[in-house]
Amino acid sequence: MAVATPTTLDGRTLSRSVLDECRSRGELLTERFGVIPHLAVVLVGDDSASAVYVRAKERACRRAGIRSTVVRLPATSSTEAVSDAVTSLAADEGVHGIIVQLPLPTGIDPATTLAHIPADKDADGFHRHNVGSLFLGQSVYPPCTPEGVMRLLDNADIELEGANVVIVGASNIVGKPMAVMALRREATVTVCHARTRDLSAHTRQADIVICAAGHVGLITGDMVKHGAVVIDVGINRLPDGRVTGDVDYDSVAAKASHISPVPGGVGPMTVAVLIANTVRAAERSVGLPSPRPDAEGTEFSTVSSAQGS
Numbered sequence: 001m002a003v004a005t006p007t008t009l010d011g012r013t014l015s016r017s018v019l020d021e022c023r024s025r026g027e028l029l030t031e032r033f034g035v036i037p038h039l040a041v042v043l044v045g046d047d048s049a050s051a052v053y054v055r056a057k058e059r060a061c062r063r064a065g066i067r068s069t070v071v072r073l074p075a076t077s078s079t080e081a082v083s084d085a086v087t088s089l090a091a092d093e094g095v096h097g098i099i100v101q102l103p104l105p106t107g108i109d110p111a112t113t114l115a116h117i118p119a120d121k122d123a124d125g126f127h128r129h130n131v132g133s134l135f136l137g138q139s140v141y142p143p144c145t146p147e148g149v150m151r152l153l154d155n156a157d158i159e160l161e162g163a164n165v166v167i168v169g170a171s172n173i174v175g176k177p178m179a180v181m182a183l184r185r186e187a188t189v190t191v192c193h194a195r196t197r198d199l200s201a202h203t204r205q206a207d208i209v210i211c212a213a214g215h216v217g218l219i220t221g222d223m224v225k226h227g228a229v230v231i232d233v234g235i236n237r238l239p240d241g242r243v244t245g246d247v248d249y250d251s252v253a254a255k256a257s258h259i260s261p262v263p264g265g266v267g268p269m270t271v272a273v274l275i276a277n278t279v280r281a282a283e284r285s286v287g288l289p290s291p292r293p294d295a296e297g298t299e300f301s302t303v304s305s306a307q308g309s
Contacts, residue, residue, distance in 0.1 A: 006253050006256045006257055006258055006259045007156065007257065007258045007259075008258075008259065008260070008261060009152045009153075009155075009156055009231070009258055009259065009260040009261075009265055010261075010264065010265075011148070011152060011260065011264055011265045011266055011267060011268040011269040012264050012268045014151065014152065014155050014268075014269060014272075015060075015268035015269050015271065015272035016063070018151070018269075018272035018273070018275070018276055019060055019063045019064040019272055019275060020063075020064075021276075022037075022064040022065075022066070022272075022275050022276055022279045023063070023064045023065040023066075025279050025283065026064060026065050026066050026279055026282070027065065029279075029282055029283060029286070033286045035282055035285065035286055036066065036067050036282075037064075037066040037067065037096050037097070037278050037279045037281070037282035038066065038067040038068070038069065038094055038095050038096050038097070038278070038282070039057070039061055039066060039067070039068050039069070039095075039096070039097040039098075039099070039123060039274070039275065039278040040068075040069045040070075040071065040089045040092075040095045040097070040098050040099075041054055041057060041068070041069070041070045041071070041098075041099050041100075041101055042071045042073065042082065042085050042086060042089070042098070042099070042100045042101065042113075043070055043071065043072050043073070043101045044072075044073045044074075044075060044077055044082055044100075044101070044104055044105055044108060045073075045074065045075030045104075045105040046075065047103070047105075049237060050101045050102075050103075053101065054070055054101055056267075056268075056271055057271055057274065057275075058070070060271045060272065060274070060275050061275060064275045064279070066275065066278060066279065066282075069089075069095070071085050071089070073085060075105040076105075077105075077108065078107075078108070079107075079108050079109045079112050079113060082100070082104070082108055082113045083112060083113050083116045086098060086100060086113055086114075086116040086117055087116050089121075090116060090117065090118050090121060093285075095121065096121060096278055096279075096281040096282040096285055097121055097122075097123030097274070097277060097278030097281050097282075098117045098121045098122070098123060099117075099123050099124045099274065100113050100114055100117070114126055114127075119141075120281060120284065120285075121281055122141050122277075123141065123144075123274050123277045123278045123281065124141075124143065124144060124274065124277075125139070125141045125142050125143035125144060125147075125177075125277065126143065126173070127141075130142075130143075131143075131172075131177070134177055134180055134181075135180055137184055140280065140284070141277045141280065141281070142177075142181075142273070142277070143173065143174075143177045144270045144271075144273040144274045144277065145173065145174050145178075145212070145233060145266060145269075145270045145273075146174060146177045146178040146181050147181070147269075147273045148266055148268075148269030148270045148272065148273045149178060149181075149210060149231055149233065149266055149269070150181055151269055151272075151273070152231065152260060152265070152266065152269055153208075153229070153231075156258055158208070158229055158258065160182055160185035160186070160187040160208070161185055161186045161187065162186065162187070162188070163187045163188070163207040163208055164187070164188050164190070164205055164206050164207045164208070165182045165187040165188065165189050165190070165206065165207065165208045165209075165210065166189075166190045166191075166192060166202050166203050166205070166206035166208070166209050166210070167179055167182070167189065167190070167191045167192065167210045167211075167212070168192045168193075168199065168203070168209065168210070168211040168212065168213050168218065168219065168246070169192075169193065169211065169212035169213040169214070169233070170191050170192075170193040171212065174212040174233055175191060175193070175212055176191070178210055178212070179191050187208070190202050190206075199223070200222070200223045203219065203223045203224055204223060204224065204225055205225070206224070206225070206228060207228060207229065208228065208229040208230075208231070209224055209228055209229070209230045209231065210231040210233060211230070211231070211232055211233060211234060211245075211246040211247055212233035212234060212246070213234060213246050214234055214235075214236065214246065215234070215236075215246055216234075216236045216238070216244055216245075216246065217244075217246070217247070217248045218234075218246045218247070219232075219246060219247045219248065219252060220248045220251050220252065221248065221250075221251030221252050221254055221255050222251070223252075224252055224255055224256060225255070226255050227255075227256070227257045228255065228256050228257065229256065229257060229258040229259075230247055230252050230256045230258070230259045230260070231259075231260050231265070231266065232245035232246055232247040232249075232259070232260050232261070232262050232265060232266065233245070233246070233266050234246030234247070234262065235262065235263075235267060243262060243263050244262055245261075245262030245265075247259070247262070249261065249262075
């Protein structure tokens with residue numbers, strides 16, 4: 001029997017709540033320490049999609065009441081020039097979070113440039129130290145998209161413990177860290193990728209499907225079971241300019257219990273977590289603990305409770 005009306009996992013509404021919390025934490029930092037959380041973005045070239053993403057981050061910073069700086073470099077920049085820009089931001093005590101907007105133009109090595117972001121200003125959660133901390137269950141700056149997915153699931157009271165979770169896509173940015181996060185919640189995790197044989201055989205068994213493959217319409221209604229939770233991480237731009245995900249929304253929505261839309265699902269949450277990581281970095285810069293899940297899923301003290309201790 002089809003699920004007539006699935007619950008929409010609304011990332012826009014939840015992201016606003018996250019940003020409003022960030023504003024409160026930032027105001028407390030400013031009041032007590034004179035610190036304004038500050039996110040710096042290095043944007044190289046004139047890629048239209050990257051420009052859209054950067055504007056979204058600037059809007060989120062305004063909502064959260066934090067500073068934002070965009071360092072714009074020409075597409076002809078060398079790897080050294082981009083790395084030097086990152087190094088300059090890293091040395092600025094007033095900058096708390098740094099990201100390099102990807103993808104970079106051809107000829108610029110992303111690994112080299114990203115390596116110049118120090119672990120304590122790594123708002124994207126890509127630094128090897130932060131990736132290692134994630135695997136050990138001690139993450140301070142979680143990768144933004146997987147953490148955004150987890151917050152969507154938690155907000156909808158979707159239980160991962162014991163659930164069969166199938167992740168489609170094995171990238172370092174989404175698929176792999178997503179698998180680690182689900183494992184930390186004691187889910188049974190399967191990671192599918194381009195070499196997976198019979199993808200449908202895996203997705204039909206899943207209680208939760210998380211697709212981050214970058215392939216329009218990859219997941220269709222006949223590939224999921226009734227009542228499944230489906231998270232669409234894909235962002236694909238169609239020839240007419242519209243943005244769509246990896247999931248064939250209409251056919252999957254006819255069977256799913258919960259589904260995230262594109263746009264309006266995971267995307268806003270990715271940006272919100274980026275801002276939350278920046279505020280966390282600002283809190284830590286003055287020696288304060290900040291809210292984050294620990295290895296057992298409980299929470300550390302907030303800024304306000306730390307002040308009262």
